[in-house]
Amino acid sequence: MPEEFTFAVNTGSLGYRVLDRRDRNTCYGLAWYDPECCKWVAEYPGDRPGSGGGIPGFASRGWAARFLYRYRKPQPSGRR
16 A cells, blocks of 8 residues: 655755645654765654754655654653
């Protein structure tokens, strides 16, 4: 089954936004290339790309995007 995401250039910042193919208002995060480790980084929405966050080590932006699409950012449950 093909993924339901597409890429858009992240203007003013690093990488590509990973958007839902049907609803472009839904962003799964960013995929950007880190030249220091020579790998792609998956960054959840709301994080600043290049600030030391994200999950590095993907071989391509497609694999980073697949990770963001499949494993969406965990939401707080409200429990303490």
